[in-house]
Amino acid sequence: MSRPTMDTVAERAGVSRALVSLVMNDSPKVSDAKRTAVLQAAAALGYLPNLHARSLAQQRTKTFGIIINDIHNPFFAEVVSGIEAAADEHGFSVLILNGGRDPGRERRAVETHLQFQVEALILVGTRLDDDELEQASRVAPTVIVASGPDHPGVDTITANDTIGAALAVDHLVALGHTDIVHLDGGDNISSRPRAAGFARAMRAAGLEPRVVRAGDGEADAEAAVVQLVEEEAVPTAIFAFNDLLAAGVLDVLESAGLRVPDDVSVVGYDNTFIAQLNHMSLTAVDQPRRKMGELAVQTMLERIEDNRTKPTNLDLAPTLAVRGSTGPPRHDGTTR
Amino acid sequence: MSRPTMDTVAERAGVSRALVSLVMNDSPKVSDAKRTAVLQAAAALGYLPNLHARSLAQQRTKTFGIIINDIHNPFFAEVVSGIEAAADEHGFSVLILNGGRDPGRERRAVETHLQFQVEALILVGTRLDDDELEQASRVAPTVIVASGPDHPGVDTITANDTIGAALAVDHLVALGHTDIVHLDGGDNISSRPRAAGFARAMRAAGLEPRVVRAGDGEADAEAAVVQLVEEEAVPTAIFAFNDLLAAGVLDVLESAGLRVPDDVSVVGYDNTFIAQLNHMSLTAVDQPRRKMGELAVQTMLERIEDNRTKPTNLDLAPTLAVRGSTGPPRHDGTTR
């Protein structure tokens, strides 16, 4: 008692398999009588079309493959929402695979998606290098949602990190800070451009940039901040790679007996709901996540339907959400 | 210039298509010479097997379909990690679809998965009713990861809500609280059993349970708490349906000028990283999420490979993580 196929439905409705196919793809050239007969038979049998067979016959899947770099990070959730909404609107399905912040896993995820014949790849954050990206993009159009260096042939949707970092730095400088440390994102693809933006904004303000390697998870804050504390090199302000890291920073600072923002100001990046919680009240750079997801879909559609060939690199402008984790530095210039 | 197929590879390697198939499924009965020839040809052409064709021919997909009720909720992320790890170990792939906390979308997600011929459905949280669940489970074995009423024919992996609620209530009672309100999960599938567990634990302690309808997102706290404040019915302790809701509760209490835990103690559920952040420091019931994901896979494998037919209902024991959001009530018994 396996699942009913088109032939089962056809037989029950007393028509040919081709006619059932026409009904399933609601073609206009089917008589009402036969249409209802087919639909009834299908419903009675609980018939569901086999997508594998359809894809094979049709030579297309109308499906996008999404790979999320880190399913734990709320930043990605909203990008995915944007992608899903836009894809849905254009009759595309969306398959999600988890990169797990691990290049090996992500590589396998790409391969799985390609084997599934997805029509485009949307990488929401990525850990892959240029070669791998280029290779993937030769098989299916690929777009990266996240900032990072431009890749040949690969489309990108970014929110400008230079502007974002400048927003954070200028805000802190305006409050009177001069000793600002950036905790970078480690292996994250956006780590470099964001750190570069920070350095540039600092120099523009006549200040010396200090960057400490960290990572893109809340756990990555520990080592970096503890080191600063032990070296007695705690600055008056910390600009963290993202909200998760910033949340970790708040934790560690608190454990070390430092108060935010009295002793240290903290700025996050992404403005996820973590930053928005009153209890966190984290000043953070905001990226238009949903919009970025929507644009990713649009970009891929241009490749697929209008066969655009030159790469697109859309760069959106971030904004700053000011909250309670930033304030003027202590007058004596120390952190204690 | 479309993608190479098995025939392309076969021709280039000077063998038959069947031989290529054998190599791809690394059959032992292929000579080393031909094997390397095929692998070389495949690599040179960038050949990737077409999963649709394979699924069709093989009449199986080795794939699980996951539906996440709310991709924003960090609780689910870890369950998914557990599922992925266990599935991977058994050579199964995992397809993730987002239910978006909306029954309609979830229904379509189920249908999509079934059309993809997934061999089992894993619903991580669900908004579907008994009928729909039963219907799905007739097409493919289905397991629900989340507490809720038992469903006929549907397997469930739960962490016992009665115990969980009792842990929370007993903790609060031990601190001296007598006026405890539960904010329930609204439409969430686990809403009822958790509320029931609360009521039971309260009565066992000789107290009258008060339950206020809320929801399972941080935004759902607003209306419920504001109402309590306006009615001057703020209890000395609030037991929230989950961490997200608890986070919202902390927000609203703070805006209302109430201090946690001095004026009101708050307990969450799930013990996600939100609860663990020092800044939130939320006392919360902990469910063994990863384990639950692993067990879900195991349960489905028993159905598929060992064709078990009687439903499994695994119920794990939650624990309580005590943190800073709970403390003894004020002596005067008021909240201010």
Place this chain on the structure above:
DNA sequence: GGTAACAATTGGAGCGCTCTAACGCAATGG
């Protein structure tokens, strides 16, 4: 009444793969 035009329906090839049965060929043994 014959033919053209159109609408509704169907047969059948083919999408890329797997899998069974059969085949060729060397090695083995009587």
Place this chain on the structure above:
DNA sequence: CCATTGCGTTAGAGCGCTCCAATTGTTACC
């Protein structure tokens, strides 16, 4: 020297669907 075994290989049918070309049925027009 021929039958037997077994290994490595292949031909070909079939998985469930789509889509083109062909067929039938109906109406319109001269």
